[in-house]
Amino acid sequence: MSWDIVIGIETHVQLTTQTKIFSGAPTSFGMPANENACLVSLAYPGTLPVLNKEAVKKAIKFGLAVNADIAEHSVFARKNYFYPDLPKGYQISQFELPVVNNGFLTIGDNKKIRILRAHLEEDAGKSVHGILNNQTGIDLNRAGTPLLEIVTEPDMNSAQEAIAYAKKLHNLVQWIGVCDGNMQEGSFRCDVNVSVKPSGSDKLGTRREIKNLNSFRNMEQAINFEVNWQIEQLEDGNEIVQSTVLFNPDNGETRAMRSKEEANDYRYFPDPDLLPLKITQEDIDDIRLTLGQLPEESIKKLVEDFKLNDADASIITTNKQTYEFFQSLISEGLDPKITANWIVVNLFAKLNDNELSINQSPINKDQFVLLIRRIMDKTISNNAAKKIFDLLWDDPKVDVDQSIESLGLKQVSDASAILPLVQEVIAHNQAMVEQFKSGKDKAFNALVGQVMKLSKGKANPGQVSELLKGELDKV
Structure with missing residues (x-):
């Protein structure tokens, strides 16, 4: 029944x-x-x-x-x-x-x-x-x-x-x-x-x-x-x-x-x-005037003004403190989508694991802003930023720029430095090249991975993809 x-x-x-x-x-x-x-x-x-x-x-x-x-x-x-x-x-x-x-x-x-x-x-x-x-x-x-x-x-x-x-x-x-x-x-x-x-x-x-x-x-x-x-x-x-x-x-x-x-x-x-x-x-x-913008209105605003997807907008409006934190970051000129992704994926994961509210985060706004800026200006990759983020979480006094230098995390975006690595990977991975030529897109991602590995993670992934496509067109 x-x-x-x-x-x-x-x-x-x-x-x-x-x-x-x-x-x-x-x-x-x-x-x-x-x-x-x-x-x-x-x-x-x-x-x-x-x-x-x-x-x-x-x-x-x-x-x-x-x-x-x-x-x-x-x-x-x-x-x-x-x-x-x-x-x-x-x-x-x-x-x-x-x-x-x-x-x-x-x-x-x-x-x-x-x-x-x-x-x-x-x-x-x-x-x-x-x-x-x-x-x-x-x-x-x-x-x-x-x-x-x-x-x-x-x-x-x-x-x-x-x-x-x-x-x-x-x-x-x-x-x-x-x-x-x-x-x-x-x-x-x-x-x-x-x-x-x-x-x-x-x-x-x-x-x-x-x-x-x-x-x-x-x-x-x-x-x-x-x-x-x-x-x-x-x-x-x-x-x-x-x-x-x-x-x-x-x-x-x-x-x-x-x-x-x-x-x-x-x-x-x-x-x-x-x-x-x-x-x-x-x-x-009189009381209606004090109500302000409600969560559903805030979700709509995030989607319309910053082109966030519904899922990220909903998570950012989980509470007013998170919404206000996001707005304060955007007011500093940060990219809304990158910022939203870092709040939703990285910051919330740490907060949830440690049963903390966003107001209890050991990483302050200024540090968060600087970290996102270094991603935006391509100084560091997203993966390198995660390493700095973990350091900040454990020790809020960590200096973002000094840590990037001391750990050798600065991203390489110079085409003249990346191109030889791309050419080397193509030369030593002919099987993958043939798979890509036959229409297997996964082979391209594998080749990008090989270049990143050869660069010890320092190459700009976007630059790698662009150069790799150009070189593969010549093969």
Whole structure:
């Protein structure tokens, strides 16, 4: 029997405000336990929430970026449940009237992933296990941190589509400056709803929600395991029970944590301490002016202005820092295609291998500019540039020009120096010459390789090809 996979994602995006959503306590990460907890976070009697206007602005900014409707009237509600890290016994969130509705992001070949809603809420605290003789403590530093919960329709049909959506959302919220995107610190975490149904059926299957996935690798593994598990259960004649599950990255499996709550389990009602949120069209228009150029517009600009291919343009716009780095290099007069290729192929390979962001690269802009210039002016070949690049990565104080001289990497472009090498290769490789004459193009590349070898890699490959063609025409 064949099955269709159905996936929806709820993403908790921590907003980059300096203070919490309903108090003036700081949101800084990594402080000692409970350092950022305030009387509002601790739910002291008589304390009242005061809405952080900056959090609202960031929610609106996100809504505009995903072509959503911004509600001019929205309401905060109390979501009631008991948990040790929730001192009030309820979470202030939005339920029936969220601030953002009906947006979308596109992935792949222009597939639209509908965003049902994005609502503001406060984060809970954190349980810290295994302290003080294996006891559990409560850290309320995170309690009250502003979150935007972004909920999609069940529009994804594979782990690959889910990852594509999550990555695009991750890039977008960083690009527009509403979230730092740090998944290790919990700034961007996803709950993934997974179900399966017989292929072609209009009836959705029972979903299970995988909680708190904070890496794309874990998300992909969790979805694939959950899909296979659900299919096996159904094919064995068992029923799927709607539930919340956790993913264990150590064994790559999901396990049920509790039966899934419904909205009525939380007994939502409007928070009597907070007035309805009113957003004017003037507010929306003012925030729209701060939005700037979005990633998809930037891709189009790179393709149209610099003639980059779609793949390179997409990689350069993976995050705003990379895009701005590329633009800063081009402003120095560098060739866009050569520069893009070096960022995509060489720089990103090193960054990924070392799990670094582009802002953490040991090679600074000035060194990168000089290296590309030496390729452009044909002082060094691309292969020689890779050797200098590796030296720079290991020791940022390396001098590019001195290293070219000391390592003997300067490229030979003088035709009078290269021509004798070409003639020697032709004289000693008659079999290859005959193969080229009979129409085998690979033989030409092999002859170029022989000349480069004879020159110890110093000959300009373009010059070698030009001279070789001329000499072969005489044979």
